[in-house]
Amino acid sequence: MRESKSMTAPRVAVVVVTYNSAGPLPGLLASLPAGLAGLDWRLIVADNDSADDSVTLADSAVPGCRIVRMGRNAGYAAALNAGLAHAGEFDAALVLNPDVRLGDGVIGKLYAALGERGPDRVGIAVPRILDENGHLARSLRRRPTIARALGEALAGQRAGRLAPFGETVLDDDAYRRPTVVDWATGAIMLMSGACLADCGPWDESFFLYSEETEFALRAADHGYATVLVPEAEVTHLGGDSRVSPRLWSLLTVNRVRLYRMRHSTPAAAGYWSAVALREALRAALGQERSRQALRALVRPSTLELGRAGAVGTSKN
Secondary structure (H helix, E strand, C coil): CCCCCCCCCEEEEEEEEECCCCCCHHHHHHHHHHCCCCCEEEEEECCCCCCHHHHHHHHHHHHCCEEEECCCCCCCHHHHHHHHHHCCCEEEEEEEEEEEECCHHHHHHHHHHCEEEEEEEEEEEEEEEECCCCCCCCCCECCCCCHHHHHHHHHHHHHHHHHHHHECCCCHHHHHCCCEEEEEEEEEEEEEHHHHHHHHCCCCCHHHHHHHHHHHHHHHHHCCCCEEEEEEEEEEECHHHCCHHHHHHHHHHHHHHHHHHCCCCHHHHHHHHHHHHHHHHHHCCCHHHHHHHHHHCCCCCCHHHHHHHHHHHHEE
């Protein structure tokens, strides 16, 4: 769909990955025209073999929507890459969760932040995210380190109050001003065409979780910053509280795998130990998802049987 007829409007490829998403999808689709006002946009739905009406809903709600049928539950990054491959030419690509709701003009505000911005070349722009109750979601993150993993093991998310000891950015002021971050949660991200061209596709070896982290860190390696645009605001209906034990295991193992990809073997062993300590402490308190995550850290191959249903959960 080409929503704007202006020859000068920025071209935005909107990619939504679906997997049995018929419940939340109509709300997202209804918010697209106002959220993308003033932009020349096309919707591409990359479907991971949904058994429900996800594809039919998208096709009927947005005339001209392009459907990419994966034919299997291929994973989030693989579906996103396939969607982008069918997007044609674009100036920026927007990745959206089906349970995101766009505010009026929000994507235009994100687009305005891309490119040169002071000392930073912005390749990824993200909005302020609110939950369904209107509360701010702490969506900004610092790059993983052993100290941060250990801080979170001992103090949980509260460790983020001190930058050296936690990944999650908790400072309220960081969400009120343009803030350059190492990465941000992937429910909604606008990426410049130049950033994608220079960095290449998302890493399909991550079935779900850590793929947005890997891409943002790789973008930084290529000189592209990730920035929060505070005047851009969206609602995300998902959240960590809805992550099942199986998915928490996948999230945990992928955090360690990503760290291992970017660091030496001794450093990766230290990071694994800090993450394992976190899950062991919470397992001792009776948290089932931490029990399963600890088992998966010891034997990651046990996750293979659990892949089939993973993509149905939102990016958090």
